[in-house]
Amino acid sequence: MELVAGIDAGTQSLKVLVYDPAARKVVASTSASLELASGADGSREQAPADWVAALNSCFAAIAPAVRSRIVALAVSGQQHGFVPLDAAGQVLAPAKLWCDTSTSAECTQIMDAVGGTAQTIAAAGNPILSGYTASKLPWTKTHRPEAYANLATILLPHDYLNFVLTGERFCEYGDASGTGWLDVRTRTWSPDLLRATDPDRDLAACLPPIAAPEALYDIAPAAAKTLGLPATVKVAVGGGDNMMAAIGTGCVTPGRLAMSLGTSGTLFAYSDTPVVDPEGAWAAFCSSTGGWLPLICTMNCTVVTEQVADAFDFNTRHADGHLRNTPPGADGLVMLPFLNGERTPDLPLGKGVLAGLDTTNMTPAHFYRAAMEGATYSLKYGYDAFVRGGMQFDRIVLTGGGSNSAQWRQLVADVFGLPVDVPTQSEGAAFGAALQALWALGHARGEGASIADITERHVALDPQLSARPDPARGHAYATAYARFLRYLDALTPLQRG
Structure with a gap:
């Protein structure tokens, strides 16, 4: 009870x-x-x-x-x-x-x-x-x-x-x-x-x-x-x-990569030892469970898609249709989604940029797709640093408000080339906090269950929300991501003032 x-x-x-x-x-x-x-x-x-x-x-x-x-x-x-x-x-x-x-x-x-x-x-x-x-x-x-x-x-x-x-x-x-x-x-x-x-x-x-x-x-x-x-x-x-989202997604043992699509976007993975990058390519944080949590953070994720939806007067809950009606790469439209400045890449004074506009892609659907792709590409930019640092992953566990979008789940699978799973509890941080309370209470009572035991028992995945990468779309996104990186490299000097 x-x-x-x-x-x-x-x-x-x-x-x-x-x-x-x-x-x-x-x-x-x-x-x-x-x-x-x-x-x-x-x-x-x-x-x-x-x-x-x-x-x-x-x-x-x-x-x-x-x-x-x-x-x-x-x-x-x-x-x-x-x-x-x-x-x-x-x-x-x-x-x-x-x-x-x-x-x-x-x-x-x-x-x-x-x-x-x-x-x-x-x-x-x-x-x-x-x-x-x-x-x-x-x-x-x-x-x-x-x-x-x-x-x-x-x-x-x-x-x-x-x-x-x-x-x-x-x-x-x-x-x-x-x-x-x-x-x-x-x-x-x-x-x-x-x-x-x-x-x-x-x-x-x-x-x-x-x-x-x-x-x-x-x-x-x-x-x-x-x-x-x-x-x-x-x-x-x-x-x-x-x-707390790491706990709520079961990211409390090595090898699991979690992604949170919230106001900000984050990627994090548990480690038993400190994972420090001498160049500072990721945040070398501690976990709240006794280990470490190397983490990539972007400052602009769902805040960007919501801003675009507001600008064109539609609800993000009904926006998946815009993704279905536009192709990967948004017909060449690229958004650098740095509305709040940015941490990954490190551009605290950065501003949002739209590039590649033409007569075919100047539509609300294309703008929305460019916003979602741009937010995802920023996370991919950080993920690439993880990979260069020697980290390896075989899947992504997705949480946060963006995980409610079937199109965004598929977009992540295609861009990262990894299977995407979604826990049944979509509020990963709140659920993780509840599980931490359960773990601490059990520890005080001498029950002996580890935090990994707790998450194994209580973090369940919803198979109906899983997404698997599609090679054809993955190729199209790789081309679009390369375009995003070219604009990023060209505009970075201006973004740094």
Whole structure:
């Protein structure tokens, strides 16, 4: 009769999923939309209070009889966000998010202070890329001096929701590795990166302790009352949305490649050892299960297809017809879909580009196909780096909102030349958080099941949603991808200003 819950605080919405492990089914799922404040300088911010309001709204929409059976929960959250708290736990400023490119100059400043990109990777395993948490601290020091002066604790979005739920300030290895401050090889904060970010204060004093992956905390009485949950609920450490999606797709053992088609696009694969690229071609993150999670992130995925659909006044849920009515390669129309700047390829100041327009392809269907292909080609660009690094995969497990599109599933299979499978639970991050809570609870009870055991038992694939590569289409996409790369190479100097 026991239930576990997963909370996924994303960029566009917050979702709550309640799972029955005995019946192996989701018994409740709710969501609440979130507003994003955007600025012409590339700033992307949200009010943490809105996350809390959305959390309260989601739980209020779940039947009391279901809430009363929840025994453990965990939070998945958008990575890289910067939530500054004062000593009393009050938020000092809006949270700057993963897609905020207004601090790209600060990324360079930090790496220059370490000695350059190569030295930064040597010190911590990752360069400081656009959107990483580290760059937001010096920006805050310059632009929000009062918040900087009163800063006591730096939390990530999922850390902040854990703080609301438990009253405790802590983080975990997976999400912490996306700050840019964590030495991913040793799983400790890098003194060199902290000093390079701010030589005037001890940033280590502002960073919360790092909790073990299987740690459990008690829910705060006030939070339990507000959410209508039992006072005995346990809160697992959770993690970044990519780390939780890795659990939700079963990507917790070597050899499996997962792809998330959400607001951003990601590729990630589990490893038992650190996988650091000396050129910084991928993010050398930690997992939230005790290992590592080499990861490729693009900043523009479903956000691009949705923008095109909005521009032409149609719903993305009914857009597969546009793909069926246009050929692979969109009759030569190419989109560099960098509406939010881009991380892969590394063009934080990049802008979207349409190329190859002619009288045959200037239609809404072609624009939509070019957007979907462009978002997929950006991920292929990152995948090629994985392959050059010696990684090998025999299939892709797909999650995120884009996985609901049959045409996009087939597009991924054809572009990557790999079979595509889709879990029955489409909300990979929320489901992964629920499974992490289940794992941590079992560990505390001495049950001994590993996270791999848990995912083997509970992550099921839907055979009706699988896609297999078609050689003929694959050839056409290879030609179109080569065209995309030529435009990318030609326009990169302009994109870097």
